[in-house]
Amino acid sequence: MYLGVGLGSGVRTDYDMVHFRQAPPQCTHLTGLLDVFKNKLQCCITSPPVLVSVRFTYVLTEWPHTLWTQQPPDFDATLTEVGFSDLGKLPFGALSDPVSELHLSATWPCVTEDVLVDSDVYSDLDPGSAPLWTARLVTSSSQPCLLSEYLTDFIHVCRNNQSISQILGPDYTQDVDGEIAEFSSALDRLTEPSVPSLSSVVGRVRKGHKGARQFVSTQSGENSPIPTDILIPILNYLFPDAEGDDPNDPYPNTLTQVPEWLAPNGEVADHPLKSLLSNMKSSGVDGLVWRLAVVLCHVAHSLGGLPAAAHLWHEVILELRFRWEHAVLIPGVSSGVPDLASTILHQKFQMLNCCINRRKAREQSSSSKSSNEDGDDEDEFYECDEDMEEDEKSNGSRSSWDKPEGRIKRCAKLRLLKTNEPLYIPFTQEPAPMTEDRLEEHAGVLLRLGTDALGSQLRARMMSASLLSDMESFKAANPSAVLEDFVRWYSPRDWIEEEGSDPDQPPQGSLSTRMQIPGNMWREVWTNAKPVPARRQKRLFDDTREAEQVLHWLASLGPGSLCCNLLPTATHASLCRLAEERLLFDLPAPNSLPQPCHSSSLATVLDVITQRAVRLSRHPPDTNKYQELAEQIAEVEVCVARAQSVRHKILGDNAGTEESSQHLEKLVLRLLDSPEVSLEGGPRGPAALAIRKLFQQARKF
Structure with missing residues (x-):
């Protein structure tokens, strides 16, 4: 041409x-x-004389010695050979080689015709003597990558509004709440459901020596979305305490928002994502919610999609139901009351653990009470010290109905105003924990009561339930107390003590102004309070009712709603997986990604994407916005995959001196950043030698 x-x-x-x-x-x-x-x-x-420019271009399309090593995950190999370490981590990289061609050009730019000789019998145009060598890459325009595919398939599940029973059939989910009648089990033997549940083919669980479940027998569930031989190891991965004392994948002792490789020995390393990840409304890394999100990504992509996700969630609900009924704590969940900075799903698991702890404490208290029924000690909450024994002797004339109960210890040197007896701190009920949605519901009820007199009275009663309980406990521990004594212990700022009081006499003082307002709620509640110790009061926190509400809320979630609640955590796991790639710190950012400045590295762009993910995590999940975020993550993944491919080709078999390795590293970055780059040192430089080696090996092949 x-x-x-x-x-x-x-x-x-x-x-x-x-x-x-x-x-x-x-x-x-x-x-x-x-x-x-x-x-x-x-x-x-x-x-x-004519000026001549000559260029010879050589195209390399075969990479015989550097086959693309990225393979999609193989679940059979994962379960039988490798174990479940791969399931705890999202895959990364391109499915096929993102670099299709390498062009090498040898150029003689602008020389006169008498300098070069090229005829039918002789030629000076030897590429090895060309003064300028350049190279360029031809990459695939749309390259499928594993991480972005997993995240996209997960978002597709989020857009489904079907329930578990609609997906799997009503027969499959009829025993979720454990309300099947005895006669129905006999009919079930005659009419087996089309998709058997794991609970129907596996002896559910039995209590081990540490309260963990253990599978009794296994059978194959051929019609199940997830085969039983795969489902059981997945459940053991989510609930590792079922495997006994030495589980394969135990949960970490503490759950943090930052991965362990970013926070060695508990100290957060100097990484640009450390502060952003810690502010994300997600859940702890490698906790139950984290593992559930990652496993569901695998399930949605590789194990059957929506039906498989519904099947797994159904079995998780059965496991949670079993743990509540047998008072076995849920592993992989942060201890304490629900953390409002985490996702609502993690808060629900925390609430269920709170209910289990309260139930265990209540049952233990009941058993200890029954064992002490024949004893002489009527107060089981405290041990008498010397001061308390003296007080008991001095108050020996007190009637049995007026005897103090539920004391913990003396409150410093405080004494009661009327009798000058020591003031004791009572056992009180702990305040009822609440999840984020229950707090919003409670606040909404208070607002709907209105501002009239009746509404204000109802609102005061709802808000004073905990105050009434504490007053009754205080009266039981201090039978001779008055309201002023309670205020001195409960709200010291509302007691104004007179100066110059005799320490040996009852203190002199008065209540604050707000406590003396006519119709004060505290005085009204004190009047209605009876001396009842905490163990005999009506529970402020009904663990049975709260646990049933949590289980009902979880069972009402379809796989789409579940994945919507897990979207921030799945995105969090994806960003952590990206941050592990060290090439991010050196790679230039493509123009298609958001540019925080004129010259940005890919790591800086990842910071911008993480900031957006943090903002999205604090709002109701929007699948369209998360899809845009997934597309940006996909572009970053493609850039890293291209860099991995080029490094694998150029640096794979060219290990030399440190200086030559540095030249080759620079060559990789320049090839990714520029349409065409000149090779330093011409045909005899380290870059040219590495590329010539690729062509030589391709010719041998």
Whole structure:
């Protein structure tokens, strides 16, 4: 193919392009082309020497010695050979080689015709002697990558509004709440459901020596979305305490928002994502919610999609139900009351653990009470010290109905105002924990009561339940107490003590102004309070009712709603997986990604994406916005995959001196950042030698 362009004296001439099926003999070398060119000029006078630029381009499309090693995850191999370490981590990388071609060009730029000789018998145009060598990459425009595919399939499940029973059938989920009648089990033997539940083919669980479940027997569930031989190890991965004392994948002792490799020995490393990840409304790394999100990504992509997700969630609900009924704590959940900075699903698991702890404490208290029924000690909450024994002796004339109960210890040196007896701290009920949605519901009820007198009275009663309980406990522990004594212990700032009081006499003082307002709620509650110790009061926190509400809320979630609640955690896991790639710190950012500044690295762009993920995690999940975020994550993943491919090709078999390795590292970055790069040192530089080696090996192949 020949194309001519003439430039001179402000005139540009475009010559017609000529394409030959076979090149004419005189046009296969430079001398013949110069003759054709000069003949076309038809100049009568002697023309000056012609300036010639020559470029030879070699295209490499085969990579025989560097086959692309990225393979999609194989669940069979994962379960039988590797174990479940791969399931705890999202996959990363391109499914096929993102670099399709490598172009190497040898160029002689702007030399006169008498410098080069190229004829049909001799040629100076040896690529090894060309003064300029350049290289460029040709990459795939749309390259599928594992991490972005997993996240996209997860978002697709989020957009489904079907319930578990609609997906799997009502027969499959009829025993979720454990309300099947005895006669129905007999009918079930005659009419087995089309998709058997794991609980129907596996002996559910039995209590081990530490309260963990253990599978009794296994059978194959051929019609299940997830085969039983795969489902059981997944459940053991989510609930590792079921495996006994030495589980394969135990949960970490503490759950943090930052991965362990970012926080060695509990100290957060100097990483640009450390502060962003810690502010994300997600759940602890490698906790139950984290593992559930990662496993559901695997299930949605590789184990059957929506039906498999519904099947797994159904079995998780059965496991949670079993743990509540047998008072077995849920592993992989932060201890304490629900953490409002975490996702609502993690808060629900925390609430269920709170209910289990309260139930165990209540049952233990009941058993200890029954064992002490025949004893002489009527107060089981405290041990008498010497001061308390003296007080008991001095108050020996007190009637049995007025005897103090539920004391913990003396409150410093405080004494009761009327009798000058020591003031004791009572056992009180702990305040009822609440999840984020229950707090919003409670606040909404208070707002709907209105501002009239009746509404204000109802609101005060709802808010004073905990105060009434504490007052009754205080009265039981201090039978001779008055409201002022309770205020001195419960709210010291509302007691104004007079100066110069005799320490041996009852203190003199008065209540604060707000406590003396007519119709004060505290005085009204104190009047209605009876001396009842905490163990005999109506429970402020009904663990049975709260646990049933949590289990009902979880069972009402379809796989789509579940994945919506897990979206922030799945995104959190994806960002952590990206941050593990060290190439992010060196790679330039493509123009298609958000640019925080004119010259940004890919790591800086990842910070911008993480900031957006943090904002999205604090709002109701929007699948469209998360899809945009997944597309940006996909672009970052493609950039890293290309860099991995180029490094694998150029640096794989070219281990040399430290200086040459640095030149090759720079070459990789320049190839990814520029359309075409010149090779330092020409044909004899380390970069050219590495590329020539690729061509030589391809020729041998």
